[in-house]
Amino acid sequence: xxxxxxxxxxxxxxxxxxxxxxxxxxxxxxxxxxxxxxxxxxxxxxxxxxxxxxxxxxxxxxxxxxxxxxxxxxxxxxxxxxxxxxxxxxxxxxxxxxxxxxxxxxxxxxxxxxxxxxxxxxxxxxxxxxxxxxxxxxxxxxxxxxxxxxxxxxxxxxxxxxxxxxxxxxxxxxxxxxxxxxxxxxxxxxxxxxxxxxxxxxxxxxxxxxxxxxxxxxxxxxxxxxxxxxxxxxxxxxxxxxxxxxxxxxxxxxxxxxxxxxxx
Numbered sequence: 001x002x003x004x005x006x007x008x009x010x011x012x013x014x015x016x017x018x019x020x021x022x023x024x025x026x027x028x029x030x031x032x033x034x035x036x037x038x039x040x041x042x043x044x045x046x047x048x049x050x051x052x053x054x055x056x057x058x059x060x061x062x063x064x065x066x067x068x069x070x071x072x073x074x075x076x077x078x079x080x081x082x083x084x085x086x087x088x089x090x091x092x093x094x095x096x097x098x099x100x101x102x103x104x105x106x107x108x109x110x111x112x113x114x115x116x117x118x119x120x121x122x123x124x125x126x127x128x129x130x131x132x133x134x135x136x137x138x139x140x141x142x143x144x145x146x147x148x149x150x151x152x153x154x155x156x157x158x159x160x161x162x163x164x165x166x167x168x169x170x171x172x173x174x175x176x177x178x179x180x181x182x183x184x185x186x187x188x189x190x191x192x193x194x195x196x197x198x199x200x201x202x203x204x205x206x207x208x209x210x211x212x213x214x215x216x217x218x219x220x221x222x223x224x225x226x227x228x229x230x231x232x233x234x235x236x237x238x239x240x241x242x243x244x245x246x247x248x249x250x251x252x253x254x255x256x257x258x259x260x261x262x263x264x
Contacts, residue, residue, distance in 0.1 A: 007106035015110055034122050037064050040186060041130060057132045059216050063185035063208045065119040066144065070151035070204055071176030072115040073108070077155035078172045080107060081162060101245065108152050112145070139221025140214050143230075146237045147207025151179075153240025154203060160244070160251035179204055188212070203240055206233045 019026050041060065045052040127134060158172055180186065182195070183204040189196040199205040210229055213219040224230050 004102060004106060007103060008109050011106050011110040012113070015114055030118065030122060033068060034125050037061065037122075037126055038129070040064075044187070054131050054133055055216055057130050058135070059188075059212050060186050061123065061126060061130075061132055062211050062215055063183075063187075064180075065123060066147055066208055066211065067176075067180050067183065067185040067204060068119050068122070069112065069115040070148050071173070071179065072118070073111040073148060074151050074155040074158070074176050075172045076111045076114075077104075077107065077152065078158050078162060081159045104156065104248075112148055135215045137214050137221065139224075140211055142221070143207055143210045143214065143224070143233070146233050147204055147211070150203035150207070150237040150240040151176075153237070153242070153244035156241070156244030157247040160248035163248075163251040163255040184208060200232065201236075203236070206236055 037060075041052065041057055044056070044060065048056075126132065154175070155172070158175075179202065182199055183202050184190075184196070184199055185204060185208055188209065189199050189205075206229055210224055210233060213224060214221065
């Protein structure tokens, strides 16, 4: 337990130092995503002839911010391993006595915390501007973490492929962008049955729907916890994490035996 704490503390310290050096890029990135949501909201309002009310905006914001955290974590995970390879520390990390899974767990916790803080700051700007109601339900944290967890499964798989091909991190953001549309992050896909059913197999989709049921429709956490959708979310997250970690471990062993672990 203490080992995990120290690893997380070290990852947080490293991330803070990096972001201090690139604070202009960080600020520009924040403004870009805030502006992006404002534009999307304006388009939806035009399409619905002004009927995109504050509850509809809240629904869209829930999906958008959850997607932002997941997409950011996916990108950071892949890029962090690519950076380790470039700076010559990846092989040291992999061959050290520390468990790779434990190191990835520490990084994952750090990235979730980091991007959660970022989207909270985004929400503090967006919600007053669009008069979106503030709804806080503690139980939603469980669903939120499970939802983001499924995205880490994809991130681990991409990271594993990077260990072999050395040029995969560039597909992370396009993949995350595709999730924005095909997971129903901006708007529910229930009106398009084929896409809706397909989206249930993707990361984020089930979790975002459950978050909307809690924060928009007012469903109680325990009502959701005994529903089939909640069990589907748990299975979805577990499957993605297991597959992602399996690919990562397999790729790491393959690269180590080939002697290319430190290449980039």
